[in-house]
Amino acid sequence: MPIVTVSRQFGAGGSELAARVAEALGWPLLDNALLDEVAARLGTSREAVAARDERRPSLAARLADALALGATDAEPSVTAALPGRDAESVAPPPAEEQVLAVTQRVIVEAAARGPVVVVGRGAQAALAARADALHVLCCAPRDARIARVAAREGLPLGAAARRVDDVDRERLTLVRKRWGRELLDPSHYDLCLNSARLGLAEAATLVVETARARL
Template identity: 30%
Template sequence: MLKRIVTISRQFGAGGHTLGKMIADQLGIPFYDSEIIEQAVADTGFSPEFVKEAGEYASTTHSFLFNLALSHSVSVGPGEMSNYDKIYIAQAKIIRELADKSSCVIVGRCADYILRERDDVFNLFVHANDAYRAERVLETYGEIPGKPIEERLEEKDKKRALYYRHYTDREWGDLENYDLTINTAKVPLEMACSWVVQVLKD
């Protein structure tokens, strides 16, 4: 296999994290999920709790300055960016370094967008209907008293969509951004894993 990067975006409960781990294990390549990336960002000097919170929070106040800074058309001093934006930039740097280093699987954190200029990236989006996701979430994380499961699914996906839109100016789940999107209620995870392994080895 040539060096290849797999990014996985996923609706909450659709199995994207599990699928990513399966693909990485089968190919014998590193697997980076949000927790690992958050840890790497924290290692650069941010408080781990704040990094975690920032991961699914999209600041809105500084987005104009932030996008100018990212496009390099003007120089924005660190004092003018929110801490959320600084964390996003640190995270993007880490994701680029991980992709440079070796083949790997990266889940979440706008990795598809951050690595969009590479030609060795395969972008995956994983989704499923509410009933399927509800069952998986309750099995994996259990109930939260007083919070209906539908609300948890919606809240989490809304945050992901907002975060993605804020930092990429793209729509989360717009199929043109993905090489493969899979409804895991119809395609078993093992089968989806074998497909991605096959396309990477091709």
């Protein structure tokens, strides 16, 4: 089944680009809905998954992961049995590796079911071997991305710049660590589109035309 993956630099408008492409093609969009599916499979909240989504965990989170992975099966049941506490209220957040593994499984299953547009989450790496996949990178100059994030999130330019740099670094680290690939290596993509120069409407048209011709 044909697939379009949209990787993106933070603030380049990749999610909006993917939504436009999915609507034009009439295909399902796997973006924020992916968080809901991963959360449901892990039996946790969407917020807990979002905290690990495409982000390098903090030192505290990494230590918590190590403790969770090293804990025995008996420990959670003991804690859950404390008076006034139930299992859900004390359930630890999912470890990074759990979130990544389940996320990859959801992406692969969605691709197997039918045409789909997938946003980020290393989909271009997880589906790299698929001959029926069109891999797209949505990028833009840093200044343009900072301006977009500042306007979208109501942030001063300095705070928006820090956010752009932090999220970019987290995504690069995740893809490098999980798949041994460079997120911004153009050789991993069929189309690399500068949304600041093209605009999202024209960029989406290019993706749709390429998808129809190739897939």
